[in-house]
Amino acid sequence: MSKDLRVALVGYGLAGRVFHAPLISTTEGLRLATVVTGDPARQAQAGADLPDVEVIPDVAALWHDADEYDLVVVATANVAHEPLARTALRRGLHVLVDKPLASDVASARALVELARHQHRQLHVFQNRRWDSDFRTLRALLEDGALGRVHRLESRFERWRPEPAGVWRESADPELMGGLLYDLGAHLVDQALQLLGPAKAVYAEMQAVRDADAADDDTFVALRHHNGAISHLWASAVAADLGPRFRVLGTRGAFVIEGLDSQESRLRTGEKPGQAWGEEPPQRWGRLLPSEEVVPSLPGAWPEFYRALERSLRGTGHPPVTLDGVLAAIRVLDAARESATSGLVVQLDAGPPAPTG
DSSP states (O other): OOOOEEEEEEOOSHIIIIIIHHHHHTSTTEEEEEEEOOOHHHHHHHHHHOTTSEEESSHHHHHHTGGGOSEEEEOSOGGGHHHHHHHHHHTTOEEEEESOOSSSHHHHHHHHHHHHHHTOOEEEEOGGGGOHHHHHHHHHHHHTTTOSEEEEEEEEEOBOOSOOOOGGGOOOGGGTOSSTTTHHHHHHHHHHHHHOOEEEEEEEEEOSSOTTSOOSEEEEEEEETTSOEEEEEEESBOSSOOOSEEEEESSOEEEEOSOOSHHHHHHTTOOSOTTTTOOOGGGOEEEETTTEEEOOOOOOTHHHHHHHHHHHTTSSOOSSOHHHHHHHHHHHHHHHHHHHHOSOEEOOOSSOOOOO
């Protein structure tokens, strides 16, 4: 077997510690070699969690020894995604960036062009495409179980009435906080994957807990080229949670409650292994009006990194295409514009862009 690809993980907050480190460490063919974090508490945490991994305080040493690595994973605050990815590409490294890739579609396109110029691979971590509920719904649509879908309702709602005081809640546009670019990025990506490109976008965003903070209650409506409508909600202030998915088609509907359990399992320290991602029957969805229970496909976040490893070796396709990434960021840009103006934003006319 080929030697393991050496990975440097930049950032050891929630994304780095809970999502990326466990997935990298359990992916055959990858070796987590280095963690970069400037926070002393996180340095200590990384050292305890990953005793065989080098922990360094800043990226200067990483860039100095860039030829020792194959992949850099950027799992920092959103504001640092773009500059870190740019530097890593210029150092000749393949790069995986946690979503969102950049603050707007023009900046994202510039990174894509830089990656092509450098002949390096650029990937974006859209792990929610491997959620149990999403995989199950996608299989139903591919089988035609709902007929022609005319409305998709999708929610990431939580009840967190007290702000945590983190950068994600900051209204400073430079920090890219708020739910639109956090959970909203997943909701938009999933909607485009299920129903294809959007031609019109309307959005409402508000800060309920603190009027001077970033959006914590956000709604986005998309009209897709195929005529279907997506209604997408992201909220931290929902004391009553709506269904995760409610999808209406010409032959029936599909409803599923609750969130995929992979995040909560990783938060408790569990690592992917046997029976990973399976959901108990009480969390399965239903087809209506028949009330038929649909067994959920297992959640499969580890599949993202397995596909990434194959792509880096030239033996497989990227887990998420850059065309799909750009299409989603374009919709997020339009959503922010709509929320500011109160108007529906029409996306450029022309043939639908690929969304894979």
